[in-house]
Amino acid sequence: MGQKRAIVCGYYGKGNGGDEALLASLLQMLPKSITPLVLSGNPNQTRKRYGVETCDRTSAFRVLQAFNQADSFIWGGGSLIQDATSAMSPVYYSGLMGLAQQRGLKTIAWAQGIGPLQRPLTRWMARQCFQGCTGVSVRDRTSAALLADWQVPFRVAPDPVWALDSTPVPGLWDLKAPRVAVTLRSHPHLTQERLANLTQALIAFQEATKTCILLVPFQASQDLSIAQSIASQLPDTHQIFQLDEPQQLKGLFRGVEMAIGMRYHSLIMAAAQDCRCFALSYDPKVDSLMAELDLPGWRLTDIPDDSNAIAHTWIDYYANGNPLSRDQIQSLVDRALMHQDLLVDILVKDS
Missing domain, CATH: 3.40.50.2000 (Glycogen Phosphorylase B;)
Structure with a gap:
C-alpha cells in the first residue's frame, strides 16, 4: 500500500500541555502506514519531542509545500474552532481546511470541541468546513448537537487524552x-x-x-x-x-x-x-x-x-x-478509541 502523508494541524508548539497531550494522543492513534507532518509554532521542539516531520505553522511557503506533498489533512483535536478568545483562530484553521478540501485531500476534523461561535462569519466558515470533511469526530454533546443541526455526519466520543499512555514522573x-x-x-x-x-x-x-x-x-x-x-x-x-x-x-x-x-x-x-x-x-x-x-x-x-x-x-x-x-x-478509555477508529476507517480502509 505504501506510506501516505497527513498534515496534522492544531495549537501545537505553543507550550500548552493540553494541546500537546492531544497531539501525543493523535500520534499514538495514527495508523502506522501514515506519515504525519505537524504544523507547529515551534517546529524544532515538536520534531525533537515526537520524532516527526514538522513545518512552521506561520510560514505560508512551507505550509503550501506541505500541502503539495500530502494525501490528507487533520484538524488535530481540541477547541480550534471557537471565536471566544480570538476571531483569527477559526479563520486560520478554517482557511487551511478549506485549502485542503479545494485540493482534494481527505480531510478529518478529529476530536473537536466546537465553539463558542459568536460571530456570524466564523459560524458560517465553520459550517462550510465541517460539511466538506471526509470524516468528523467530536468530544462532547454540545458539539454533537451543533453538527446535527448542520446535518453533518459525525462520531462522538470522549476526549482522546483519556486513552493517552502515561509514564512515571522522576522524583x-x-x-x-x-x-x-x-x-x-x-x-x-x-x-x-x-x-x-x-x-x-x-x-x-x-x-x-x-x-x-x-x-x-x-x-x-x-x-x-x-x-x-x-x-x-x-x-x-x-x-x-x-x-x-x-x-x-x-x-x-x-x-x-x-x-x-x-x-x-x-x-x-x-x-x-x-x-x-x-x-x-x-x-x-x-x-x-x-x-x-x-x-x-x-x-x-x-x-x-x-x-x-x-x-x-x-x-x-x-x-x-x-x-x-x-x-x-x-x-471512557475504550470509547475514546473511537477517534482512532475514524482515522483507520478514512486513512486506511478507504484508501
Missing part, C-alpha cells in the same frame, strides 16, 4: 504522601480577590489534611506566575512541576489523591488516573465535562467569597469524595 514518589495537585490558569474571572481567597483556602486545606501540594502549570505563560505566587505562601511541603512530556504530565496524577483544576485536560488526566477531581470552571467545555462526569466544583464566578467555606468544601470532598470507578474509567 514524584520521593515527595511525602498524600499528594494533591492544583492546576490554575490566568483568566479575567480569576480576579486577584478570588485568587487570594483560593490561596487562603488552599493554606487552610493543607494545614487540615497535611497533604503535599503539587502545583502544575499546564502553560507556563498563563499558569506559572500563579503557581509561584501560591507556592510562596504554602506552609508545608509543596512542589511546582513543569513537565513538557504529555505522557509524564498524565503520569503525574498516578501519585495524586485529589486534583483541584481549572485546566480541562488536567481534570481528564486526573480522573483517568483514579483521582478525585474538583473543578473550577472558566469555560463551557469544563462545564460540559463536569456535567458528564458528575464532578463537584464551581464556575469561577460562583466561587464563595469566604475562603473558609472553600476550604471546608475541599476538606469534605477530600475525606468523603470518590474517584470514578474503574469500570467508568475503562469505558
Whole structure:
C-alpha cells in the first residue's frame, strides 16, 4: 500500500500541555502506514519531542509545500474552532481546511470541541468546513448537537487524552504522601480577590489534611506566575512541576489523591488516573465535562467569597469524595478509541 502523508494541524508548539497531550494522543492513534507532518509554532521542539516531520505553522511557503506533498489533512483535536478568545483562530484553521478540501485531500476534523461561535462569519466558515470533511469526530454533546443541526455526519466520543499512555514522573514518589495537585490558569474571572481567597483556602486545606501540594502549570505563560505566587505562601511541603512530556504530565496524577483544576485536560488526566477531581470552571467545555462526569466544583464566578467555606468544601470532598470507578474509567478509555477508529476507517480502509 505504501506510506501516505497527513498534515496534522492544531495549537501545537505553543507550550500548552493540553494541546500537546492531544497531539501525543493523535500520534499514538495514527495508523502506522501514515506519515504525519505537524504544523507547529515551534517546529524544532515538536520534531525533537515526537520524532516527526514538522513545518512552521506561520510560514505560508512551507505550509503550501506541505500541502503539495500530502494525501490528507487533520484538524488535530481540541477547541480550534471557537471565536471566544480570538476571531483569527477559526479563520486560520478554517482557511487551511478549506485549502485542503479545494485540493482534494481527505480531510478529518478529529476530536473537536466546537465553539463558542459568536460571530456570524466564523459560524458560517465553520459550517462550510465541517460539511466538506471526509470524516468528523467530536468530544462532547454540545458539539454533537451543533453538527446535527448542520446535518453533518459525525462520531462522538470522549476526549482522546483519556486513552493517552502515561509514564512515571522522576522524583514524584520521593515527595511525602498524600499528594494533591492544583492546576490554575490566568483568566479575567480569576480576579486577584478570588485568587487570594483560593490561596487562603488552599493554606487552610493543607494545614487540615497535611497533604503535599503539587502545583502544575499546564502553560507556563498563563499558569506559572500563579503557581509561584501560591507556592510562596504554602506552609508545608509543596512542589511546582513543569513537565513538557504529555505522557509524564498524565503520569503525574498516578501519585495524586485529589486534583483541584481549572485546566480541562488536567481534570481528564486526573480522573483517568483514579483521582478525585474538583473543578473550577472558566469555560463551557469544563462545564460540559463536569456535567458528564458528575464532578463537584464551581464556575469561577460562583466561587464563595469566604475562603473558609472553600476550604471546608475541599476538606469534605477530600475525606468523603470518590474517584470514578474503574469500570467508568475503562469505558471512557475504550470509547475514546473511537477517534482512532475514524482515522483507520478514512486513512486506511478507504484508501
